[in-house]
Amino acid sequence: MLLHLDGRGARYRQIYRSLKRMILAGELGEDARLPASRVLAQSLGVSRNVVLLAYDQLKSEGYISGRVGDATRVCALPESGLESLQERVTMTPEQLPERRLSEQAGIALQQWRRRCSGQREQHLKYDFRYGEVSIDQRTVTLWKRLNSRLFDRSLLQYEDPRGDPELRELIAGHARSGRGCHCDADQVCIVNGSQQALDLVARLLIRPETRVYLEEPGYLGSRACFETAGAGLHPLPVDVEGVDTSCLPEHVAQPALLYVTPSHQFPTGAILSLSRRVALLEWAQRNQSYIVEDDYDGEFRYQGRPIASLQGLDRGLRTLYVGTFSKVLFPSLRIGYVILPRPLIEPFVALRWLSDRQTNSHQQRVLAEFIRSGEYDRHLRRMGKRYQQRRQRLIEALQSHFSERIELQGINAGLHFLLWFRDEALAGRERDLVTQAASEGLGIYPVSSLYLDSSPPRLGLLFGYSGIEEERIEPGIRHLKALCDRLFWSGD
C-alpha cells in the first residue's frame, strides 16, 4: 500500500490523514481491508504503536472498524454520500454555491491571496521587505522581566473594553507631548494593533454610499478595510508635499471620509505641508467629513523638524488618529490605539466590544509599565540610532553603486524609503527585475503594487531597512546593481 505522508506534525497524524484522504477520495472503498498494523508499520519504518494510534483515530471517527482477531475494514460512509463528501473536502471557496460567502469575504480573500503570492517561499539572503522589525535584545530582556513580574490574578476577569486606564493616560500624554495631539485619556481606545483600528474605523463610519478619499500610491492594509466595509475608493495623487488636496472635489454630496498618512506618507515618505493640512481640515469641515490620520511610523525621524499631528491642528474635532506599538516594539504584541473625536468614542467602543471584547489585559499592563518606567523612550532612542545607521548605510550603498541613475524619496523619517530609476524607459519593467532578483535570493518590492488605478511614471522600488542586518545591506545593493546591469544596462 502506497501512503503519501505530508511530513507535517506527528507521524500517526500523517498516517491518519493520508488514509482518511484515500477513503474520502474513494481509493479505499467500503469494506476495503487495511493492512495489519504490524505490516504497515514495517513498510513505513515506524513503530507499530504509531500505526495503531492512527487506526484508533480513524475508528473513533467512524471511517474504519475492526474487532480483535478480525481485519480492519473501511466503513460505509454516512448517507450524505461519498461524492458530496469528496467534493466538499476538496472544494475551493469559488466552487461554493453562489451567494454563500459575503461580499466582504470575497474582497478579503482577494487581498489575502495577493499578500500570500507576495510571500516568497525560498530563503532570501538579502531582504529589503518593508514591515519587518529589528528585535532589540535589551528590550526583550526588560520586557521578559516585566512580563513575569506583572502577571497578576487581579487582571484575569473582563476589563474595560477601552483598555487599561493607566496605559490610556500614558498614551494620551505621549501623543500630546511627542506628536502634538490634542486629547485626553478618555479619547484613547486600545486595540489589537493599527490594523484593528482601521477595520473598526471603517465599520464605524462607512455606509454603502460613502466615498473614501485616499492616497495613490497608498497603504494596502487600510484600503482593504474600507473596501470590505463597502466604501467607494477614490484615489488622490501624491507629490513631494504629500497628498494633492487640489484634486479633492470642492463639495461631495455623499458622506465622505479621508484617509491620510501625513507624517510620512506611505510609501513615498512625503511629509504633508502645512498649507495642505489646513486645506484638508477646511475640506473636512465643509463636507462634514472625518479624517483618519494613520501615524504608522511617526516615532522615527532622522532629519528636519518633527511636524505635529493633523489631529492636534484640528483639535481632535474631525480627526481619528491611529497609532501602533507593533512597528516600534514587536509585531506579535498586537497593541495599537485610536484617539477619537468625543462623539465617536461611545459607538467605537460599542463596535470594539462587539468585535472581540478587549485586548489581553496582562500585555497592556506590561506595556504601561514599560512606558511609565521610561524604558519605552530609551528603546526608541536605541532603535532610532540602529535604524539611522541602517538607513545611512543603505543610502550610501545605493548612491555609490547607482549614483545618477536613481533618485531617493522620503528618506527623512520612518523605516523605509522609495527608490526611483531616473530612466523613464524602465517604467513597467518591475516584474522582470523582481522575479529575477528573488530567484537570486534578493528581496525587492515594486511600488507599482501600491497603486489602485494608475501606474507609477517610473520604475520604483520600496526599500524597508528595519528588518535587514546592517552588514548585509551593501552586498545586497551590490548584487542588485549587478542584476540591473545585466537586465537593463548590458548595452551601455
Place this chain on the structure above:
Amino acid sequence: MLLHLDGRGARYRQIYRSLKRMILAGELGEDARLPASRVLAQSLGVSRNVVLLAYDQLKSEGYISGRVGDATRVCALPESGLESLQERVTMTPEQLPERRLSEQAGIALQQWRRRCSGQREQHLKYDFRYGEVSIDQRTVTLWKRLNSRLFDRSLLQYEDPRGDPELRELIAGHARSGRGCHCDADQVCIVNGSQQALDLVARLLIRPETRVYLEEPGYLGSRACFETAGAGLHPLPVDVEGVDTSCLPEHVAQPALLYVTPSHQFPTGAILSLSRRVALLEWAQRNQSYIVEDDYDGEFRYQGRPIASLQGLDRGLRTLYVGTFSKVLFPSLRIGYVILPRPLIEPFVALRWLSDRQTNSHQQRVLAEFIRSGEYDRHLRRMGKRYQQRRQRLIEALQSHFSERIELQGINAGLHFLLWFRDEALAGRERDLVTQAASEGLGIYPVSSLYLDSSPPRLGLLFGYSGIEEERIEPGIRHLKALCDRLFWSGD
C-alpha cells in the same frame, strides 16, 4: 474660582480638564485671566507644581498663554469657533449629522448601552451574574510560571494568522477526543475569544438578504454580530429538547444560516436531542445552509452522558464549531477558536488577517504548553469539582427555600441554569423584583432580556454560579426568598 475636579487620574490632569472644559464652554472667555498658580494651588490644597503642570499642558495646547511676570490669560480659540467646538465636545452620537455613522455602529451602540445599563454601579453582596469565572490559584501559579519561562524572542515577529501550529494540533485533538469533532488542525483557526469567532463568522457568511435562524431565548452576543452584519433575524422557540426544528420552514429561498448552542442551550440549558440534530443537518443540507455550533461551555458536565458535537455528526461539512478558553481559564486571556468546513478556511483566514492580523503569539504558546503538559485537563477537573459544589449548594438552597414554588431547568451542565416561578401570574413582574433586589445588594438576572420578539410564559431568572463564592450562595438565596415573600406572597 470654582473648579470641579472629577477625581480621575493625576491631580494636574483633573485641573487641566476642568479648566479646559470651562474654556470650551465659554465660561472662561477670550482674554480671561487665570488665577496665579500660587493662589489656585492654595485654594485647591495642592502643591504649586501641580497647578503649573496643568497650566503648561494648557499652554502647549494653545488654550492659554502667559509670559513670566505677566498674568496667564485665555487665548482666542481657532477659526472653527467657540460654538462649534463646544457643540462637538459635548455632542452625543445621536446629535451627529445624519448618515455620519454606519448602520452597524448604530446597532452596536444600542447593544452596548443595553449591556452598560445592565451593569450595576453599586457593589453587590450576592451576585448570581452569568459569565463571571472563578480564578483558580493553582492555575494562576502554573500559568505565571509558563508565562515567564516561554517568553522568547523567536515569537515576536508576525506569525501565521491561523494561529500557533502546536496549539491548533492540540485543540484539534481535544475537540476530537473530548467533543467528538471531526477535524484536523488545518481546520482550526485561533481567534481572540468566541466573540471574535462569531463576529468573523457573521462577516464571512452574511449577505444583505441572509436569514439567520436562532434560538429564542438566546445569546445576545451572537445576535448582535448577525444583526450588525446585516442579517434578518428569525427566532425559533426552544423547549426541553432544545431548539424546535419543526418551526423551521422546509425550504428557504434566501441564503440562510443557523445558530445553535446544542450541548447546553443558552440560557435554558436544554440538550439538543439526537433526532433534532439529524433534522437540523438535513435541513441545512436541503437549504445549502451552514450551521454555527457555539459550544460556549461544553467543558463542564455534571450528570448524564456527554453528547458529541453536532460538528462531529455532520463530519464538519456544514458546521462551524466555535469554542473558547475564556470561560474555562480566564476571560482576559482572549483566546478561542473556530473549526471550519474546508472550503471556508481560506476566506475566514483572509477576514481574520484583515481584521487584526493574529492573536498574541506568546499567549498562544503559553496556552499550548499548558494543554500539552496535561495541566489543562487537571484544571478542568479541579474547576469541575468546584463548580459542581457551587451548583449543588445553589440547587439545595433554592429547593429548601422555594420548594414547590419554582422549577429548575438545564442543571446538568455548564455554569448556569434557569429558575422558573411556577405561578404564571408572576409573568412580567421581573422589573420590580430585579430592581428591588439590586437596591438590596442582590444581583439577579431576568431571562426575559434574552428574548428577541416574544416574552417568557412565566417569570424566569438566569442563575450563574461560577462567579459567586460557595459560602455566599445560601445567604443570597435566603435573601431572595425574603424579598419574594414581601413582593409576591405577602398575602399568602
